[in-house]
Amino acid sequence: MKIHTCCKKVLLFLAMIAVCCFFVGCGNTTNNLSPLEQEEGYYWYEAVFLQKDDVEAAFRTASDHFPNYEYVPDDFHVTTQFKPDPKHESLYGTAVTVHITGYTTGAVQAPEGDLISENEGFLVEVSSSDEDMQALLDSINRVWHITGSYSGAAKYTGQLDFSNAIPIDLTIEGVFGLGDTTGMVILE
16 A cells, blocks of 8 residues: 555654654643743642633733733632642532632832732632531631732742732632643542
């Protein structure tokens, strides 16, 4: 059986793509992580994951300049716990209501005054009709927020001064699950 020249070229092209994917990797393995975040290496977190279109629309309503900074999370979420141990797998897939109450931007500085990151984000309240999910949310003491964009690291959005935040009154729905730095999200 003879392989036509055209078919040989297509097969060669596909083989080259496969080799590139093997050595370089398919997709973005850093998932738009800043250099500061890349230094942290691999990590995982539990969060309420939100629909990207809903959150982007909310940020565009709050700011004519969204995104204000270089890095935008690949998935918008409200972090509940960083590197949780134990994980709360029985709650993955549970619906959570996220009420956006304010918007701000600002710089986060180290105690010695050095700039760590500039961030923009929403201050939010979280709740769930599921009793076990609500109990978990109630047990966590943190500034609930959604990072919109940042210059250093997304995790610093919770340290922004929300006392003069632009008031927002918007409610969106999310789903509780697990995410990591590779871009993996588990919702069940």
